[in-house]
Amino acid sequence: MRFGADVVLDEVDLTLRAGEVHSLMGENGAGKSTLIKAITGVIPMDAGQLRVEGRQVRFSTPAEAQRAGISTVYQEIDLLPNLSIAENIGLGRERRRAGMLDRRSMTQRAREVLADLGLDIDPGSILGSQPVSVQQLVAIARAISADVKILVLDEPTSSLDLDEVGELFRVIRELKSRGVAILFVSHFLDQVYEICDRITVLRDGIHVGEYRTDQLLRIELVQKMLGQEGATLRERDPAPVARPPADPVLSARGISVGRRVESADVELGSGEVLGIAGLRGSGRTVLARALTGVTRIDAGVIRIEQTEESLDSPRRAMSLGVVYASEDRRRDGIVAEMSVLDNITLGLQAERGSFRRIPPERRRELAASWVDALGIRPPDLDRPVGTLSGGNQQKVLLARLLALAPKILVLDEPTRGIDVGSKVEVQHLVRSMADNGVSVVFISAELEEVLNVGDRVAVVRDGRIVETVDARSTTIDGLLALVARPDEGDGGQVSHG
Amino acid sequence: MTATTLDRPVRTQEKPSMLKTFLSRNGSMMPTFAAILILILLFAGAEAFLRGDFITPRNISALLLDNAYLLVLAVGMTFVILTGGIDLSVGSVMAFTGILGARMLAEGAPVAVTVPTMLLGGAAIGLLIGILVQYFGVQPFIASLAGLFLGRGLAYIVSLSSIKVEEPAILWLQSTRMSFGGWYITPTGIIALSAVAIAAFVLHLTRFGRTIYAVGGNEQSARLMGLKVGRVKIAAYTISGFCAGLAGLILTAYSGAGYPRNGIGTELDAIAAVVIGGTLLIGGRGYVLGSMVGVFVYGTIKTIISFMGAEQSWMQIIVGALLLLFIVVQRAIVARSDGRR
Numbered sequence: 062m063r064f065g066a067d068v069v070l071d072e073v074d075l076t077l078r079a080g081e082v083h084s085l086m087g088e089n090g091a092g093k094s095t096l097i098k099a100i101t102g103v104i105p106m107d108a109g110q111l112r113v114e115g116r117q118v119r120f121s122t123p124a125e126a127q128r129a130g131i132s133t134v135y136q137e138i139d140l141l142p143n144l145s146i147a148e149n150i151g152l153g154r155e156r157r158r159a160g161m162l163d164r165r166s167m168t169q170r171a172r173e174v175l176a177d178l179g180l181d182i183d184p185g186s187i188l189g190s191q192p193v194s195v196q197q198l199v200a201i202a203r204a205i206s207a208d209v210k211i212l213v214l215d216e217p218t219s220s221l222d223l224d225e226v227g228e229l230f231r232v233i234r235e236l237k238s239r240g241v242a243i244l245f246v247s248h249f250l251d252q253v254y255e256i257c258d259r260i261t262v263l264r265d266g267i268h269v270g271e272y273r274t275d276q277l278l279r280i281e282l283v284q285k286m287l288g289q290e291g292a293t294l295r296e297r298d299p300a301p302v303a304r305p306p307a308d309p310v311l312s313a314r315g316i317s318v319g320r321r322v323e324s325a326d327v328e329l330g331s332g333e334v335l336g337i338a339g340l341r342g343s344g345r346t347v348l349a350r351a352l353t354g355v356t357r358i359d360a361g362v363i364r365i366e367q368t369e370e371s372l373d374s375p376r377r378a379m380s381l382g383v384v385y386a387s388e389d390r391r392r393d394g395i396v397a398e399m400s401v402l403d404n405i406t407l408g409l410q411a412e413r414g415s416f417r418r419i420p421p422e423r424r425r426e427l428a429a430s431w432v433d434a435l436g437i438r439p440p441d442l443d444r445p446v447g448t449l450s451g452g453n454q455q456k457v458l459l460a461r462l463l464a465l466a467p468k469i470l471v472l473d474e475p476t477r478g479i480d481v482g483s484k485v486e487v488q489h490l491v492r493s494m495a496d497n498g499v500s501v502v503f504i505s506a507e508l509e510e511v512l513n514v515g516d517r518v519a520v521v522r523d524g525r526i527v528e529t530v531d532a533r534s535t536t537i538d539g540l541l542a543l544v545a546r547p548d549e550g551d552g553g554q555v556s557h558g
Numbered sequence: 559m560t561a562t563t564l565d566r567p568v569r570t571q572e573k574p575s576m577l578k579t580f581l582s583r584n585g586s587m588m589p590t591f592a593a594i595l596i597l598i599l600l601f602a603g604a605e606a607f608l609r610g611d612f613i614t615p616r617n618i619s620a621l622l623l624d625n626a627y628l629l630v631l632a633v634g635m636t637f638v639i640l641t642g643g644i645d646l647s648v649g650s651v652m653a654f655t656g657i658l659g660a661r662m663l664a665e666g667a668p669v670a671v672t673v674p675t676m677l678l679g680g681a682a683i684g685l686l687i688g689i690l691v692q693y694f695g696v697q698p699f700i701a702s703l704a705g706l707f708l709g710r711g712l713a714y715i716v717s718l719s720s721i722k723v724e725e726p727a728i729l730w731l732q733s734t735r736m737s738f739g740g741w742y743i744t745p746t747g748i749i750a751l752s753a754v755a756i757a758a759f760v761l762h763l764t765r766f767g768r769t770i771y772a773v774g775g776n777e778q779s780a781r782l783m784g785l786k787v788g789r790v791k792i793a794a795y796t797i798s799g800f801c802a803g804l805a806g807l808i809l810t811a812y813s814g815a816g817y818p819r820n821g822i823g824t825e826l827d828a829i830a831a832v833v834i835g836g837t838l839l840i841g842g843r844g845y846v847l848g849s850m851v852g853v854f855v856y857g858t859i860k861t862i863i864s865f866m867g868a869e870q871s872w873m874q875i876i877v878g879a880l881l882l883l884f885i886v887v888q889r890a891i892v893a894r895s896d897g898r899r
Contacts, residue, residue, distance in 0.1 A: 124784040139782050141775035143586065143842035144768070152768055153784040161763050186582035203783075 072109070073268040075100075075261055077211055077242040082233060084253045084274070085246045087263035088286050088341055088506055093246055096263065097215055100244075101133045102126035113210065130210030134200045134217055142189030142196075147171035149188050150203045174206045175199075178232050194225035201232060205241070212236060213244045218252055219342075222320075230256050248342040250279060250545075264288050283340065283545035287508065303517040303531035306330025309364075310500045311383070311469050313352060316361035321347040323524045324361070329469065329502060334495045336515025336532060337504040338544055344524035345504050346388060349473045352502065353385035354378035365469070379412065382468030386458055386475060388504070394458045397447030401437065401457055402428045404446045408461045431460035435490060452483020459490060463499075470494065471502040476510060488514050508540050520544055589836030589887055590848035596834075596880070597851055600858045608865060615740030617861065622743065625857040626750040627652065627805040627812065631828040632835070632849040633753045634684075634801025637794040639832050640761070642774045642841025643698035645795060647687060647705030648802040649824035653817070654713040655680045655806030659728075660721035660816025669727045677803040683709060684799015688792030702795075706825070709802075713818035720817040723810055731811040746808045753801065757846040770794060774841025830881050831856050838888050855880070 073096060077083050085093050098104045100111065102120030111118050113129050120126040123133070140149045151167040171184035180198055188196055197217060204212055214233075218226045233243060233256055245257055253260065254274060262269040262285045269285045311329040316322060322344045329335050339345040350356035352363065354372035363370055365381050372378045375385065387394050395404050405428040410419060419427075425442060432440050435456045437449075446457050455475055462470060472491065476484045491514050495501050505511045511518050515532040520543040528543050604612040622629075631648050638645045655676040662672045683705050690701035723729065731749070735742040761767035769790045772780035781787045810816050835852030837844025859876050863869075 123782050127784060135782075139776070139779040141772050141779055141783075141842070143775035144771055145583070148768060148772075152765075152772060162765055162768065164763070183579060183582065186579070187585055190582040190585055 073263060073266070074271075075244075075268075076271065077244060078259075079210070079242050080237055080240045081258045082237055082243045082245050082256050084257035084260045085244060085263065086253065086260055086282060086286055091263040091286070092266040093263060094215070095266075097133065097213055097244070097246065100126070100211075101131055101213060127207060130208055131213065132204035132207060132209045132211070133213040133215065134197070134204050135215050140188055140196060140200055140203070142187070144188060145185055146175075146182060146188050146191070146199050147184040149199055150174055150184070150206050154207060170206065171202070174202045178202055178205075178235065194221050194228070197221065197225075197229065198232065201229075205236060209241055211242045211244065213246075215246045216248070217245070218247055218249060226252065248340065250282070250340075254279070262286055280542060280545040284541060286340075287506070287541070303529050305529070306333060310366055311352070312364040312367075314362050314364075316348070316351050316363070317359045318344075318347050318351050318356055319359060321524050322351060325521075325524075325526045327352065327502075327519065327526070329500045330516075331500055332495050332498045333517070334491060334501045334503050334515045336511035336518035337502060337521055338508055338511045338518050338540055339521030340544060341506065343521045343544075345521045346473055347524075348521060348526075349385065349471050349502065349504055353383055353471050355385055379465065379467075382466070383471070384462045384465055384467040384469070385471045386462055386473060388473040388477060395446045395454055395461075398445055400443045401432065401446055401449070402442040404457050405431055405460045405464060408465050412465060427464065428460075431464060435460050436486060450479070450483065452479035452487065455479055455483070455487055456490070459487070463494065467499060469500045469502070471504075473504045474506065475503070476505060476507070484510075508537050508544065512537065512540060586838075586843040587836070587845070589838075589884065590845050590851065591836075592884075592887065593835050593848055593851045593855060597855050597858065600855065600862065604858070604862045604865070607862075612862075612865070615742075619740075619742045619747075621854060621857045621861065622747045622750070623812075624861075625853050626744075626746040627809040628824070628827060628831065628856070629750040629850060629853045630753050630801050630805040630808060631824065632831045632853050633750075633757045633846055634798035635825075635828045635832045636757065636835075636837055636844065636846045636849045637761075637770060638698070638798045639829070639837050639839060640770050640774045640841055640844055641791050641794045642777070643691060643791070643794065644702060644829065644839075645684070645687065645705070645798045646699065646702040646825050647683060647709050648798060648805070648828055649821035649826075650706050650709030650713060651680050651683050651799060651802035652709075652806040652809060652824065653820040653822075654683075654709040654716070655803040656810045656820055657713050657716045657721060657816035657818045659807060659810055660723050661716050663723055663725045663728065664721050669725060672725075673807060676807050677800055680803020680806060681796050681800040684796040684802070685792065687799070688795030691795065692788050692791050705799075710818075717816070717818055720815050722815045728807075728811050729814060731808070732814070746811055749804065749808060753804065754846055754850050761846055766790060766793070771842055774843070776842075827856060827877075830877055833888075834877075834880055834884050836884075836888075839885070 087093050099106050102123050102125050118129050147168040150171040168184050175182050257274050261271045305328040309328040310331050313327040315324045337345050351358045354375045354377050406424045437453050437456045476487050503514050512532050518532050519526050519529045659672050659676045687701045687705045690696040691698050731745040769785045831852035832849045835848030863873050
């Protein structure tokens, strides 16, 4: 399958078998969502074919896919919070009597479907008055109340707690035993290994392969997702544990944010680059946000230069010299319509307050020096940032942050989505910032990059920092083993089927 | 987590209390109940203040008679607001259809032609607004603002001054009083109440009506559920336009004339009545019966003020304050239901 000018998916194969739970795995931007949308008729395919039970089909709307027996439960619960559960299950395919809704049969049908799934929920209650987990199960009830052959679940567990996940899995197994093919997309490896029979791995829109869960070790799966192949699998270099810096600029102890980050300790030395490695959903971004006042911490102590501080807003963090660059630079970082000049001086102006203007000549001079120093191309101060390449946009964002003369810079995936050349430049830039005394937290999904840029690397898994290793003497395989949890490496032992 | 067997009975909830069940089913009725409560308090207050002179069959009957046109507008407005939209055009569309009807009758057109023309004229402007909103992606506020200017402009084109209506069939709508003791009802009142009844039926018992609610709840989800979102949204504006045409007919009968300056700001009265009646401006929650209560609250305040001989500007202030109160209450309700998600 191909999509438009930007090839999002390139010749990807996916086979779902009746009565089987199939997982689609891949890092951010691997093309999972796009593939789901193509299967369910939300977006058209450029090439390729789709067969349901051997018959070739083509969907141009979600309704057509539904009629062919493909139902989808999206990540965001796509139901109507203002209507009753019965209506949410039955609306759009309800029976009518003389143009009137047959409410009684609709409620009856909903009750049957819910009971079928072993759920004791009042079908007359308004959906929005129910907890998220119930809403999720109602979404599944709707999906299967039609004649469903294929059920697509896109990150169904992301907002559920452990018990609720158990409940969901029970329903999935029930459907599986009835011969429904289930496509289960989740970034929680534990869950994938618990519920799935097969795994298809995507990377950068390319089909890496299809594997049986019980024949694929977790570490192999992560390797395939991250594209660190060719390494020897069995031989694992023990990663040397790094000693924390003696005199940390930033010291965070026991940081917890809900269940997404649990009692994490971070120490950052002066002029040091601390890499953070972890899969998506491991808590790496939440941790970065917690350290910079973007997300409030529920527990823990943050010390900046030995003084305990409460970072309750990004503004407070900035006044202490702690600056955060979001992973989503288009949304949280640059202002695409504004010029390079304005984008670079934006942060400075904010720091000075709205009423003390920076003289225009001074602003230009300042911005020009950063454009020069960072090698922003083209070196045109008045160009809207949106017209620059991704790498140069990232440099503009870095220039803005550096103009604030930060002590601590937290960069969340600063090289994501930029070309290889710019990537190397940004990496060098980060190193030279550190050499000039700025302490940097560098988050990346690419293990190689984290090892190259970082002095030490903290590995985040399931919301915990599992180890902090010395970057220079750690190999990619060693790091990979930590990221993927080698201690339970054999998938076959964990899956219950 | 360990492997679970398939037939394990789960989710053994404690039996929810009656109140809890009621609230989880009917939580969105709360603002409407509040409106009813306010109506009762207004009646009781006025009755006490005027020493038993307020709640008389005559006054209550007059309440319906005097506000029949507003009730019809509020019915149409309820459809639009339930989809999450707004229709600012109804006041001037009402004026346009009113003056158009008066002019046609004055020129000798038969009633059988004039009345359908008024109704369809209103519906046509509503349709236009609906198409602008749905196919051209224009904000409902802007699209219906254009409709407001269009309606008023057309009204002035038809006539710059008032045109008297002499047609007995039209005047009959207003002058006929069916009395039951001290109570009476006019055909205009019957039309308005029928509009409420039909709207309530459509909104609650047809797929079209439930789709209106679905669109207001989450348009994207409604589309993914395979509902005909576009058609339903356009229909909502068309219904509102039709109701404005009907209100034009009622107002013409009520005042015995068409007047191009009628209904300036009436769209805001209709919106206020709908909101006071418990329909949320974000759409998806509300009842047409609530809108009727809203109209009566509005009409009662007006009556009380004229009984007290106070300035009519107090009307605006009180309605404004009530509106504010209700919007705050609604925010709280929305915040509560969002908190659950």
